[in-house]
Amino acid sequence: METSELLQLAIAGLKNGSIYALLALGFTIVYAATNVINFAQGEFYMLGGMFAVLAFTQFELPLLVSVPLAVLVVAGIGMLFETLAIRPRKDAEPMALIIITVGGSLVFASLARHAFGSDALPLPEFTAGPSFLFAGAAIERQTVWIWGIVLVTVAGLTFLYSKTRLGRAMRACMQNREAARLMGIDTARVVMISFGLAAALGAVAGVAVTPLTSTRFDIGAGIAVKGFAAAILGGLGSPLAAVAGGLLLGLIEQAVIPFSSALKDVVALGVLLAVLFLRPQGLFRRARREKM
Amino acid sequence: MSMLSVRGVTKRFGGVTAVDDVSFEVFEGTIHAVIGPNGAGKSTAFNVMTGFDRPDAGSVVFEGATITGMRPHRIVRLGVVRTFQNTMLFDEMTALENVLVGMHARTRVGFLGAALSLPGVHAEERLAREQAHRILRLVDMDDVHAVPAGDLPHGQRRLLEIARALATEPRIMLLDEPAAGLNNVETAQLGETLRRIRDTGVTVVIVEHDMGLVMEVSDEIVVLNEGRKIAEGPPLLIQKDPAVIEAYLGEETPDA
Numbered sequence: 001m002e003t004s005e006l007l008q009l010a011i012a013g014l015k016n017g018s019i020y021a022l023l024a025l026g027f028t029i030v031y032a033a034t035n036v037i038n039f040a041q042g043e044f045y046m047l048g049g050m051f052a053v054l055a056f057t058q059f060e061l062p063l064l065v066s067v068p069l070a071v072l073v074v075a076g077i078g079m080l081f082e083t084l085a086i087r088p089r090k091d092a093e094p095m096a097l098i099i100i101t102v103g104g105s106l107v108f109a110s111l112a113r114h115a116f117g118s119d120a121l122p123l124p125e126f127t128a129g130p131s132f133l134f135a136g137a138a139i140e141r142q143t144v145w146i147w148g149i150v151l152v153t154v155a156g157l158t159f160l161y162s163k164t165r166l167g168r169a170m171r172a173c174m175q176n177r178e179a180a181r182l183m184g185i186d187t188a189r190v191v192m193i194s195f196g197l198a199a200a201l202g203a204v205a206g207v208a209v210t211p212l213t214s215t216r217f218d219i220g221a222g223i224a225v226k227g228f229a230a231a232i233l234g235g236l237g238s239p240l241a242a243v244a245g246g247l248l249l250g251l252i253e254q255a256v257i258p259f260s261s262a263l264k265d266v267v268a269l270g271v272l273l274a275v276l277f278l279r280p281q282g283l284f285r286r287a288r289r290e291k292m
Numbered sequence: 293m294s295m296l297s298v299r300g301v302t303k304r305f306g307g308v309t310a311v312d313d314v315s316f317e318v319f320e321g322t323i324h325a326v327i328g329p330n331g332a333g334k335s336t337a338f339n340v341m342t343g344f345d346r347p348d349a350g351s352v353v354f355e356g357a358t359i360t361g362m363r364p365h366r367i368v369r370l371g372v373v374r375t376f377q378n379t380m381l382f383d384e385m386t387a388l389e390n391v392l393v394g395m396h397a398r399t400r401v402g403f404l405g406a407a408l409s410l411p412g413v414h415a416e417e418r419l420a421r422e423q424a425h426r427i428l429r430l431v432d433m434d435d436v437h438a439v440p441a442g443d444l445p446h447g448q449r450r451l452l453e454i455a456r457a458l459a460t461e462p463r464i465m466l467l468d469e470p471a472a473g474l475n476n477v478e479t480a481q482l483g484e485t486l487r488r489i490r491d492t493g494v495t496v497v498i499v500e501h502d503m504g505l506v507m508e509v510s511d512e513i514v515v516l517n518e519g520r521k522i523a524e525g526p527p528l529l530i531q532k533d534p535a536v537i538e539a540y541l542g543e544e545t546p547d548a
Contacts, residue, residue, distance in 0.1 A: 163417060165396060172382050172393045179380035183394050184368035184460055 004136030009254040015143045017250020018150040022205035023227025024234055024242040025157065026198035031236045032174040033194035035094045039101045040081065041202050042224025043108035047074045048203025049215030050112055053121045063126060071203045078199020082192050090191070105220060112217035120214040123207075146208045150243065153204065157239045170194060202227075222265075229272040235282015244284060295320040295495055296341070296372075296464055301350035303336050310336040312519040313350070318464070318512075323486060323496040325506045328516035329539055334499045335377075335468065337516065341497070342374040342466050343367045354464070371463035377472055379449045383442030387433060387452050390441050391424040394459025424459065430492075431455045431485050447478040451485065464495040471502040483509045507531065515539070 023041055030038040051073050055066035085100050126145045131138040161167040172180040173190045181187050205223075206215065226249065234245025253267045275282065294317040303311040311333040318324045328334050339345040341352050343359045351360050359367050382390050428434040431451040436444065441452060450470060457465055470486075471479045479502060486509050490496050500506050506513065507527045515523040515530060517539040523530055530536055 165392075165417075165420075168385075168389060168393050169396055171385060171389075172396075175382040175384055176380055179382065180393070181364045182368060182374065182380070183396055183456065184365045185393070185396050186365050 002136075007135055007137040009257065010251065011137055011139055011143065013251035013254035014247060015146055015250070016253065017230075017247035018146045019205045019209050019223070019246070020226050020230040020249050021150055021243040021246025022153065022201050022208075023223060024230035024246045025153070025239055026201045027228055027231035028234070028236050028239065028242040029170075029194050029201070030198045031231070033170065033191045034086070034090075034097070036086070036097045036101065037228065038195070038198065039098065039224055039228075040104040040108060040220075041101075041198060041227055042220035042222070043105050043112075044074050044078060044199040044202030044220075045206035045223050045227075046112060046215060046217065046220040047077060047108065048206030049123065049210035049219075050116050050121070050206075050217075051203075052207045052210060053123050053215065054116070056123060057121075063124065067126070067207050070207055071200050074203035074206075075196045075200035078202075079192050079196040081199070082195035086195070087188065087191070090188075105224070109217055109220055116217060118217060120216045121210075122214045123210040125211040140212070142208070142211050149204060149208050153201065154239060154243055161239065166190075166193070225272075226268045229268040229275075232272055232275050233283055235284050237282060237284070241282060241284040245282070248283075294318070295355060296497070297353050298337070298341060299350050299353065301337065301340055301347045301352065303333075303340055303345060303347050305336075309519050311340065311347070311516075314516065314519075314521045315350075316514045316521065316524055318495060318497055320463075320495050321490065321493065322511040323490050323498065323509050325510040325513045326497065326499045326516065327501075327503070327506055327513060331518075332516040332539075333519040334516055338374075338466065338468055338499045342372065344374075368460050368462075371461070372466070373457045373460045373462040373464075374466040375453045375457050375468060375470065377468045379453045381441040381449060381453060381456070384440055386438050386440055387428060387444065387448075387455075388421070388424050388437040390452055390456045391427050391459045392420055394427075394456035395420055395424065395461075427455050427458050430458065430488060432481070446473055447475070447481075450474065450478075450482070454485065454489075458489065458494070462494055464497065465489065466497040466499075468499050469501060470498060471500060471505050479505055 026041045051070035055061045125142045169185045230246040230249045234241035296318040340347045513530045522535045523533045
């Protein structure tokens with residue numbers, strides 16, 4: 001295989017991986033706040049694309065308005081979902097809550113089918129124009145957008161966690177909810193904001209990728225598996241690890257393609273199982289220290 | 293002036309009355325100790341006083357507001373903070389960050405402010421950090437501000453928990469056996485720290501086994517035995533109180 005072909009695969013891997021990274025971040029943030037794996041995460045990705053298409057084609061808003069608007073709306077939906085479906089059962093076992101998120105995922109998908117139909121809906125690229133050429137490989141403009149968005153998101157989250165009051169409150173809840181409450185932190189509010197943030201990240205990923213792939217009511221579940229595998233690969237811990245997990249999963253998928261492109265979608269599940277069997281704490285985390 | 297009043301508090305667990313009609317007043321600017329032999333009901337009384345357990349009868353009133361049954365983060369915002377026997381620190385955060393979390397209830401910038409990085413955010417964050425360093429200095433721990441709480445030795449973990457509680461800017465601070473597991477030197481430092489805290493205007497309540505510490509730092513002592521209050525007064529009177537001596541001598545393995 002030629003270098004340019006390898007490079008092309010790597011570019012595709014990092015593009016898909018960036019999307020997985022955003023989803024993995026969503027899984028990680030909700031898990032940190034609640035110990036729940038939110039399987040509705042993929043639906044936020046689908047809804048992000050849907051609302052952007054709606055704003056752009058139905059309401060004829062400019063793309064630069066439609067995109068952030070869609071993200072905000074989905075963030076609101078995420079918080080509403082937490083308030084209506086999770087909070088009333090917040091003292092239940094994590095497994096019961098996980099089942100609720102699976103149910104929520106089905107509800108979102110059917111509502112989307114009713115509201116938006118069952119066709120694939122397109123969105124134009126954020127900036128039109130020919131692909132960039134780099135050492136014989138082509139990089140679509142939208143791919144550059146996706147990378148830029150991931151970089152900004154990770155920088156923003158790192159800032160949030162290390163330098164702001166809200167970020168510290170989120171980390172405090174993650175480490176010791178009881179103590180966080182005693183420090184005057186309204187933990188119910190932190191959980192709601194975590195869902196909103198995770199939904200926004202899912203929506204960002206969905207909006208960014210729709211110009212390349214279109215969106216449809218039933219794409220949520222498939223991407224959720226990828227994002228979940230990436231999150232597990234990263235160890236459900238720090239934001240950076242989630243991003244690394246996403247990028248790595250994207251690259252592994254592309255590495256498989258020359259052998260059999262049919263295998264691509266099995267990769268995520270394979271990685272998921274391998275990590276759970278061999279290294280359940282994820283690739284980037286020391287095994288959990290036991291504390292008295 | 294009375295700051296915290298415990299009024300006729302009774303708490304039962306099944307058939308056992310752990311706290312039986314206990315009343316006392318905590319005055320502003322004092323260090324107030326609650327002592328008693330094992331099983332006297334100290335911890336239960338403490339949990340009721342901090343709003344953690346609802347009493348079966350009676351109430352706890354802080355500056356006119358009944359705190360029984362109030363949600364923990366609200367109680368903290370009123371100015372009542374507690375620590376635990378088993379320290380509950382954020383182990384993966386540094387000492388400084390632990391204190392900063394304590395300041396959560398007193399800083400104002402909300403989610404949008406932080407997300408949009410409004411001008412006030414940086415100024416507030418900087419002030420918060422300066423204040424956190426000041427609090428760490430108060431407990432002689434500023435030199436380890438960058439160490440994760442989980443890596444600190446036991447004595448410093450206890451002090452850090454006190455520092456974090458102070459960061460909530462309490463009017464009154466309740467400490468559950470702060471000297472547990474400390475050696476003599478550390479206990480002496482703790483006593484010094486408690487006095488310093490009182491002198492900054494924070495009222496202190498301790499539930500404590502270590503009689504040396506209690507007699508040295510307390511302004512007022514309440515003695516519980518088998519769920520009932522058997523004595524109260526300043527240390528010199530308590531040491532001579534026949535009911536107290538009786539209660540402690542009757543205990544098979546005295547802690548003090």
